[in-house]
Amino acid sequence: MKKNFFIIIFFVFFSFILPNKSHAYSSDPKQFISEIVAEAKEILAETNSQEFKTKKLTEMALKIVDIKGIGYYTLGSYRKELSDDQKEEYSILFEQYFLKSFTSRLTDYSDPKIDVLCVEVLNPKYTIVKSLLLATNKKPAVTIDWRVYTKNPDKPLIRDIIIEGLSLARTQKEEFASVIESNNGDITKLFITLKEFVKNN
Amino acid sequence: MTLSNNILQGEFGRAGNNAARFGINSTAGILGIFDPASKLGFEDQGKEDFGQTIGVWGADSGCYFVLPIIGPTTTRDAIGLVGNIFLDPVYHVTHNSEIHNGLVGNDNYSEHSYYYYRGTGAVDFRSKNIESFDSLERNAIDLYASVKSLYIQERNKKIANAQSLVGTQDASDWEEIDTN
Numbered sequence: 001m002k003k004n005f006f007i008i009i010f011f012v013f014f015s016f017i018l019p020n021k022s023h024a025y026s027s028d029p030k031q032f033i034s035e036i037v038a039e040a041k042e043i044l045a046e047t048n049s050q051e052f053k054t055k056k057l058t059e060m061a062l063k064i065v066d067i068k069g070i071g072y073y074t075l076g077s078y079r080k081e082l083s084d085d086q087k088e089e090y091s092i093l094f095e096q097y098f099l100k101s102f103t104s105r106l107t108d109y110s111d112p113k114i115d116v117l118c119v120e121v122l123n124p125k126y127t128i129v130k131s132l133l134l135a136t137n138k139k140p141a142v143t144i145d146w147r148v149y150t151k152n153p154d155k156p157l158i159r160d161i162i163i164e165g166l167s168l169a170r171t172q173k174e175e176f177a178s179v180i181e182s183n184n185g186d187i188t189k190l191f192i193t194l195k196e197f198v199k200n201n
Numbered sequence: 202m203t204l205s206n207n208i209l210q211g212e213f214g215r216a217g218n219n220a221a222r223f224g225i226n227s228t229a230g231i232l233g234i235f236d237p238a239s240k241l242g243f244e245d246q247g248k249e250d251f252g253q254t255i256g257v258w259g260a261d262s263g264c265y266f267v268l269p270i271i272g273p274t275t276t277r278d279a280i281g282l283v284g285n286i287f288l289d290p291v292y293h294v295t296h297n298s299e300i301h302n303g304l305v306g307n308d309n310y311s312e313h314s315y316y317y318y319r320g321t322g323a324v325d326f327r328s329k330n331i332e333s334f335d336s337l338e339r340n341a342i343d344l345y346a347s348v349k350s351l352y353i354q355e356r357n358k359k360i361a362n363a364q365s366l367v368g369t370q371d372a373s374d375w376e377e378i379d380t381n
Contacts, residue, residue: 069378069380125376159375164355165355166358167354171351175350178349193342194342
């Protein structure tokens, strides 16, 4: 009886506590971004090592960014030409590429001060959260807008970061298109390029 | 130059704002060292050039290419560069032909001074953004395409005088992608 009681407690714990931990961020887009900014600030503290920053940023990105969605977006119209096997291969490759690129860009910053300002609801699927990276003695203030995917209102995900009006996802998409077009539309050449990037970085 | 382009674009409100800023900052701001105009409500609304003016008039960007020192540009913006020269007061102060015509100008400066001024402006821009360029170079799989994309997005935003990307770009591609 006592054993059964502990088994029940065990299942109750893992049914309620753990799922809550994996969805620990707020479902409100503005609060969601505020929490991410606060977490990133802690991770990017000057006292932390590069390895620690990379590890923590990778874990965070896997939870808060819609990497699969960004991957499909960056393929543009070429995504319609992929077979199911190629889609699977691309999703894995893109995730590896994205995480390398994402952490490499962010670990250059230490102790960023970002104010989350306001939100603009575009439609039920997208909300733009506007924020400002505050000016320092060396650098001017920079506006940062976050395109938040809110199709599942309980679990918002970031799909794009727009710095001073310049979309990182759009830049990525045009970069990928350039690689494919310069190889006569051969999408497998993009896969090779991504593999090389992951290997060399 | 911004004031002239405001007028050419029919942006008379912005032209008035910039004229007021020039008047206040060149006097109360001690030749532009300080910026009291912003405190009086005349905020800096960004620079305008002749390439943007042609864009507002409806010209397409044309081909993209990279010029030595000046950097990325398009056919429209390269034509705009020529227009900028004639709208830039610094050019009129330094250009010899203007001196010979007795209109404006200054004997102490030659036309070369103008090109040094433009050239050092480009170098200054690069030095201020060197970390961003390094990061871009390190993370790009096609640097030329990345720079092209960023340049064209930036110009479209400036032509539309938009504060964010949302108003200037078609986001319909996002609508097709559902992952949850």
